[in-house]
Amino acid sequence: MLTLFDTALGRPCPLEPRDAGRLGIYLCGPTVSGEPHLGHGRVTVTWDILRRYLAWSGLDVRFVSNVTDIEDKVIARAAEEHRPVEEVAARYEALWWQVMDELGVLRPDATPHATEFVGQMVAAVAELLDRGHAYEGGDGVYFSTSSVPGYGLLAHQDLATLRAGARVEASEEAAKRSPLDFVLWKLAKPGEPWWPSPWGRGRPGWHTECVVMSLGLLGEGFDLHLGGLDLAFPHHENERAQALALGRAFARHWAHNGLVVDERGEKMSKSVGNITSLPDLLRSYDPRALRLVVLGARYRSPMDVSPQALAHARGALENLDSFARETRDLPPAEPDPGTLAGFRQHMDDDFDTPGALAVIFGAVRAARADRARAPALAAAVRTCCQDALGLPLRGAEEALGKEVADLVARRDAARRRRDWAEADSIRARLVALGYVVEDTPAGTSLHRQH
Numbered sequence: 001m002l003t004l005f006d007t008a009l010g011r012p013c014p015l016e017p018r019d020a021g022r023l024g025i026y027l028c029g030p031t032v033s034g035e036p037h038l039g040h041g042r043v044t045v046t047w048d049i050l051r052r053y054l055a056w057s058g059l060d061v062r063f064v065s066n067v068t069d070i071e072d073k074v075i076a077r078a079a080e081e082h083r084p085v086e087e088v089a090a091r092y093e094a095l096w097w098q099v100m101d102e103l104g105v106l107r108p109d110a111t112p113h114a115t116e117f118v119g120q121m122v123a124a125v126a127e128l129l130d131r132g133h134a135y136e137g138g139d140g141v142y143f144s145t146s147s148v149p150g151y152g153l154l155a156h157q158d159l160a161t162l163r164a165g166a167r168v169e170a171s172e173e174a175a176k177r178s179p180l181d182f183v184l185w186k187l188a189k190p191g192e193p194w195w196p197s198p199w200g201r202g203r204p205g206w207h208t209e210c211v212v213m214s215l216g217l218l219g220e221g222f223d224l225h226l227g228g229l230d231l232a233f234p235h236h237e238n239e240r241a242q243a244l245a246l247g248r249a250f251a252r253h254w255a256h257n258g259l260v261v262d263e264r265g266e267k268m269s270k271s272v273g274n275i276t277s278l279p280d281l282l283r284s285y286d287p288r289a290l291r292l293v294v295l296g297a298r299y300r301s302p303m304d305v306s307p308q309a310l311a312h313a314r315g316a317l318e319n320l321d322s323f324a325r326e327t328r329d330l331p332p333a334e335p336d337p338g339t340l341a342g343f344r345q346h347m348d349d350d351f352d353t354p355g356a357l358a359v360i361f362g363a364v365r366a367a368r369a370d371r372a373r374a375p376a377l378a379a380a381v382r383t384c385c386q387d388a389l390g391l392p393l394r395g396a397e398e399a400l401g402k403e404v405a406d407l408v409a410r411r412d413a414a415r416r417r418r419d420w421a422e423a424d425s426i427r428a429r430l431v432a433l434g435y436v437v438e439d440t441p442a443g444t445s446l447h448r449q450h
């Protein structure tokens with residue numbers, strides 16, 4: 001069984017499912033108000049790897065990740081662009097999925113949109129008021145953080161320390177009883193989107209969105225709540241506090257990934273040379289390179305997505321791809337059990353992906369040195385990379401030029417999002433370049449026409 005560092009407990013803890021053989025996971029999804037950046041890339045790829053590994057290990061995983069399509073940032077972006085909120089949210093959401101498809105991140109089993117759950121959010125706010133955990137301020141309804149015991153668990157700080165460090169938006173200062181209190185229902189200003197409620201026209205607060213959607217789709221006491229470390233406090237703490245106040249059992253386990261930092265170790269919003277946005281990164285790099293950078297770091301550590309790290313990943317990919325080519329004509333074999341056991345041992349030990357990668361590269365070296373064991377070792381490398389980690393190997397084709405490799409990556413992305421027209425048009429271009437195009441479970445495969 002996989003052991004994962006539990007943020008609430010502050011130590012590694014076996015990930016025991018609520019229902020045997022099944023695992024319900026919630027990951028905070030994007031607020032669709034701009035281009036996805038490197039931090040989003042790390043969060044989504046990290047937890048995509050965990051999700052794939054757990055499914056590969058035989059668990060029936062249900063993965064829910066929301067879309068925050070109504071929130072202050074979406075409204076601000078719409079105002080900047082002088083476009084309707086729904087249109088701006090839809091455009092950035094479409095870009096989000098396009099990038100996720102290119103990165104090979106599996107689509108969630110459910111993607112609840114906040115705007116589809118407003119009725120349930122209003123009901124939750126009403127219940128919090130009834131139970132005495134909320135109060136009406138001038139511009140909305142607020143949650144009283146001092147009304148729940150143990151507030152601050154995920155931050156591992158007590159109420160007094162948190163209160164001393166809290167920053168308060170000027171607009172909310174007069175309304176809140178404590179700087180840690182947060183808005184559950186925000187009254188609409190003129191021109192803002194609104195939904196009806198007993199407290200007036202308005203919209204739900206972000207923290208309320210996630211707690212209602214996660215409990216609504218995964219049920220009480222669901223298994224695992226994931227996110228970036230920057231969301232542990234206050235966002236996740238505030239989700240937890242509301243569930244507690246509503247008397248509902250919330251996530252049984254919490255795990256957080258480290259942030260993307262620059263070379264000085266500061267939380268990054270900018271750089272990789274001058275790249276910050278994922279679409280920009282994907283214009284210059286094979287999407288698998290980012291996955292390999294993520295695999296090469298401990299998931300809780302800060303990660304530096306530098307040009308050097310990406311170049312290193314590119315070299316490692318070339319090594320794996322050429323290994324796949326060298327071994328593609330070997331007879332089929334059962335994956336080498338020793339390699340699989342070593343790989344699992346690292347993955348199960350608090351999701352030690354660098355250790356698991358080392359096992360894979362060890363198997364590559366061993367196969368090159370020992371022809372008799374090569375078929376089994378190659379089969380193990382293939383299943384670990386492609387099935388467990390979501391890292392397809394391009395072994396079937398000869399080394400491709402960058403232009404052709406880009407077309408293959410774009411065609412695979414188009415096929416994943418079922419854009420058959422785009423996939424067919426790229427196929428036609430590849431054929432015109434002299435390739436025979438085949439579809440395989442690992443993606444587009446090419447060979448030269450003779």
Ligand SMILES: [Zn+2]
Nearest residue numbers: 028029210235
């Ligand atoms: Zn959330």
